[in-house]
Amino acid sequence: MTAQVTPVTSAPSASEGFKLSVHSLFKRSCGGIFILSSLVLVLGWVFKIGFFTYLVPGWPTMKPITAIGCMLLSAALYTSISPQKNKLSISLTLVLIFVSSATILDTLFSTRILTNDGLYSLPSDATAICLALSGWAVLSIHFKRYFISGLLAWSCLVLIIFRLMRLLLEGPQASYASIFDSMSIHTALFLGGLVVVGILLHPRLNYHRLILSPDALGVFARWGILLVLFLPTALITTVLRLAERQNANIESLLAISITLMSMFLVVVYYRILNEIKTREEAKHELISQLQTMMDVAPNGILLVDNNGVIQKTNPATNNLFGYNEGELLNSSIDILVPDNYRSVHSDHRNAYMLHPSEKKMAEGRNLVAKRKDGSLFDVEVSLAPMYLKGKQYIFTQVIDVSTRKALELKQQELNEQLSSSNAELQRFAYVASHDLRAPLRRISGFIQLIQSNYEGKLDTQADEWIDRSVENLERMQEMIDGLLRLSRISSEVEIYQPVSLQTIINEALELLSHQINKTKVHINVGLEFPDVMADKAQMLTLFENLISNAIKYGNSDAPEIHIAIHNQTSQKVVVMVRDNGIGISEQHLNDVFDIFKRLHSYQEYEGNGIGLAICKRIVEQHQGKIWCESTIRKGSTFFVELHKVQ
Amino acid sequence: MNDPNRPAQVLLVEDDLDDVTLMRESFKINRFKANLHHVENGLKCLDFLYKRNDYVDAPTPDLILLDLNMPVMDGRQVLENIEADDKLKHLRVVVLTTSTNEEDVLKMYKLRCSSYIVKPVDFHKFQKIVTKLTGYWFELVVLPPNGQ
Numbered sequence: 001m002t003a004q005v006t007p008v009t010s011a012p013s014a015s016e017g018f019k020l021s022v023h024s025l026f027k028r029s030c031g032g033i034f035i036l037s038s039l040v041l042v043l044g045w046v047f048k049i050g051f052f053t054y055l056v057p058g059w060p061t062m063k064p065i066t067a068i069g070c071m072l073l074s075a076a077l078y079t080s081i082s083p084q085k086n087k088l089s090i091s092l093t094l095v096l097i098f099v100s101s102a103t104i105l106d107t108l109f110s111t112r113i114l115t116n117d118g119l120y121s122l123p124s125d126a127t128a129i130c131l132a133l134s135g136w137a138v139l140s141i142h143f144k145r146y147f148i149s150g151l152l153a154w155s156c157l158v159l160i161i162f163r164l165m166r167l168l169l170e171g172p173q174a175s176y177a178s179i180f181d182s183m184s185i186h187t188a189l190f191l192g193g194l195v196v197v198g199i200l201l202h203p204r205l206n207y208h209r210l211i212l213s214p215d216a217l218g219v220f221a222r223w224g225i226l227l228v229l230f231l232p233t234a235l236i237t238t239v240l241r242l243a244e245r246q247n248a249n250i251e252s253l254l255a256i257s258i259t260l261m262s263m264f265l266v267v268v269y270y271r272i273l274n275e276i277k278t279r280e281e282a283k284h285e286l287i288s289q290l291q292t293m294m295d296v297a298p299n300g301i302l303l304v305d306n307n308g309v310i311q312k313t314n315p316a317t318n319n320l321f322g323y324n325e326g327e328l329l330n331s332s333i334d335i336l337v338p339d340n341y342r343s344v345h346s347d348h349r350n351a352y353m354l355h356p357s358e359k360k361m362a363e364g365r366n367l368v369a370k371r372k373d374g375s376l377f378d379v380e381v382s383l384a385p386m387y388l389k390g391k392q393y394i395f396t397q398v399i400d401v402s403t404r405k406a407l408e409l410k411q412q413e414l415n416e417q418l419s420s421s422n423a424e425l426q427r428f429a430y431v432a433s434h435d436l437r438a439p440l441r442r443i444s445g446f447i448q449l450i451q452s453n454y455e456g457k458l459d460t461q462a463d464e465w466i467d468r469s470v471e472n473l474e475r476m477q478e479m480i481d482g483l484l485r486l487s488r489i490s491s492e493v494e495i496y497q498p499v500s501l502q503t504i505i506n507e508a509l510e511l512l513s514h515q516i517n518k519t520k521v522h523i524n525v526g527l528e529f530p531d532v533m534a535d536k537a538q539m540l541t542l543f544e545n546l547i548s549n550a551i552k553y554g555n556s557d558a559p560e561i562h563i564a565i566h567n568q569t570s571q572k573v574v575v576m577v578r579d580n581g582i583g584i585s586e587q588h589l590n591d592v593f594d595i596f597k598r599l600h601s602y603q604e605y606e607g608n609g610i611g612l613a614i615c616k617r618i619v620e621q622h623q624g625k626i627w628c629e630s631t632i633r634k635g636s637t638f639f640v641e642l643h644k645v646q
Numbered sequence: 647m648n649d650p651n652r653p654a655q656v657l658l659v660e661d662d663l664d665d666v667t668l669m670r671e672s673f674k675i676n677r678f679k680a681n682l683h684h685v686e687n688g689l690k691c692l693d694f695l696y697k698r699n700d701y702v703d704a705p706t707p708d709l710i711l712l713d714l715n716m717p718v719m720d721g722r723q724v725l726e727n728i729e730a731d732d733k734l735k736h737l738r739v740v741v742l743t744t745s746t747n748e749e750d751v752l753k754m755y756k757l758r759c760s761s762y763i764v765k766p767v768d769f770h771k772f773q774k775i776v777t778k779l780t781g782y783w784f785e786l787v788v789l790p791p792n793g794q
Contacts, residue, residue, distance in 0.1 A: 441767045445668040448769035477767045
């Protein structure tokens with residue numbers, strides 16, 4: 001049996017073909033032969049044609065009831081394979097069950113339900129039982145009880161094989177001893193053939209695929225079937241021979257118990273097979289999942305043995321390195337390494353093989369790999385040791401990082417460009433504001449000369465225009481000064497020292513004392529401001545600007561300013577400066593920090609629109625944050641987040 | 647004190663003619679009677695001081711008002727020259743510039759300039775500076791005799 005198994009890799013499709021060919025073989029010939037021959041037998045009996053009542057000339061005749069049973073079984077099986085004839089098959093099966101059951105009843109209780117002493121004489125006990133088992137087996141198929149059906153069919157087959165073994169040992173004239181060897185040889189062959197075909201026809205109960213499969217399940221099934229089928233049969237035959245038919249009752253008892261044992265073994269066998277099958281399927285599923293993963297993985301995956309020889313590659317590896325499928329197999333991993341790095345690489349590899357561990361290479365250095373055409377590309381490689389059948393392998397993953405590297409380089413370039421253009425912009429702002437001062441100073445000088453020398457000597461219109469020019473020049477001067485101050489903040493070197501916010505705020509208030517006294521603003525300063533890492537002069541400018549703004553845009557009737565810690569963590573502190581003044585509408589909350597952004601006319605509130613831009617620049621320079629919350633006509637609060645001294 | 651009959655000799659080293667005019671006008675407004683001499687770069691300034699080329703008849707200035715950024719020869723080089731020459735190093739040089747560069751300030755003092763003044767943008771303020779400047783150099787301090 002094992003000899004027939006061919007070690008083909010595509011086992012499923014081979015057995016598929018086998019099943020299909022049995023199918024059509026039965027449909028076209030076997031089925032017909034079985035039906036025809038049993039029909040001939042039945043007709044032989046009906047019309048008393050002696051010749052047709054023999055299955056094999058020279059052998060005893062087949063009893064008519066047996067012939068009818070065989071005909072019904074073959075027809076039921078034949079129709080059971082096509083779904084359209086389901087009902088016909090069920091009907092035939094039911095008739096078969098009726099005939100066999102009636103026969104068994106007649107045998108057991110000597111009734112005459114179906115049989116008589118004439119034409120329809122009693123068939124042998126074993127034949128009746130086999131017919132009944134087959135009938136129930138076919139019925140079970142229709143009700144999708146495949147396990148029961150298989151059990152019934154295989155039991156039937158065991159009985160028949162047992163009978164055939166006995167006939168084989170004692171010759172065709174083996175005499176009647178118990179119900180289990182009462183079946184005649186032709187009935188046994190005919191029925192046996194039918195049952196085998198039936199089992200092959202219904203894949204759910206045929207185990208031949210299982211037995212033929214090359215995997216672990218097949219191996220177990222092939223060896224197990226010897227134990228399950230042939231051991232009990234051989235055992236019972238031997239026992240019967242030893243007993244020399246001295247006591248038929250004891251023989252029958254033995255035969256029944258051994259048959260039961262055999263059926264029990266079949267059940268156990270089936271369960272074990274099922275379990276193995278489940279596990280095999282799970283394994284296959286896992287393998288196919290892993291295979292798919294290997295196939296679709298975007299990274300190169302290689303299995304390398306401990307001599308550095310490539311044992312397995314995935315498609316991505318071949319694509320990455322420009323090799324054809326299978327071309328890399330059995331070559332050294334070193335061919336993927338640039339020539340000048342090869343000797344170092346093989347040293348590294350040997351060292352790694354002594355102490356293999358899961359490892360990511362290329363951390364902190366650039367790894368380069370070589371394609372088949374000799375071109376090089378950046379890679380990242382990770383390694384993991386693997387033990388297969390006691391041999392050590394290295395599971396290697398290769399990621400092409402050349403695109404990423406190129407992007408990183410590009411990003412670095414862009415960053416450099418950006419910072420250089422930023423520096424240029426700052427330099428520009430400085431130079432522009434600086435160089436604009438000279439002509440402005442001259443214009444302003446001449447205008448003021450005209451103002452002082454010619455006031456009242458021209459008409460009043462001229463005097464007014466001169467005054468306006470002077471005013472505008474003053475504003476322009478302020479703006480340019482502001483721009484110059486702003487650009488200086490960015491160009492100053494950042495060396496920060498611990499600065500006491502408390503001191504800074506007090507100094508800022510001191511600087512603004514004139515403004516404070518003039519507006520009679522009430523200023524409420526919180527306590528215990530922490531020290532921050534900052535540039536002292538810039539901090540002073542920051543708070544001077546914020547407080548001065550709060551005074552300028554404050555409440556005209558009862559101005560109040562509140563300076564306090566909004567919240568703080570161990571690292572940062574948020575200071576707030578709150579006024580009860582005119583407030584800022586929501587749409588302008590972010591604009592207030594823009595340079596030269598003014599929300600009010602110059603006539604309403606003087607200013608150059610640069611104070612908050614300077615604040616923002618200072619805070620950003622300190623890696624802090626500045627933002628503002630406000631309700632119109634209720635007041636504004638400015639928040640500044642700074643880094644505390646650690 | 648200084649000879650009241652001898653008009654003050656002031657040398658303005660300045661490349662921009664507008665600035666020269668404005669300086670003249672502020673002298674006028676201040677009623678400061680002085681001979682304001684003007685040269686437009688450092689090289690001509692040295693010619694003036696050494697009384698050579700076009701400036702053979704030039705007087706020794708009581709005060710030099712020196713701009714820093716000029717073409718041909720800038721104020722820094724002029725100051726280096728004056729500092730290095732024993733015959734010139736007693737001259738009073740006031741640096742008058744728009745540069746607020748801290749390095750410049752330090753460097754000019756190291757070259758022993760007498761004062762460093764940043765020109766304000768506002769003309770009124772400039773005028774006040776001129777008032778203070780002339781008051782200091784021509785009324786307060788004593789200068790070496792005989793126009794040296």
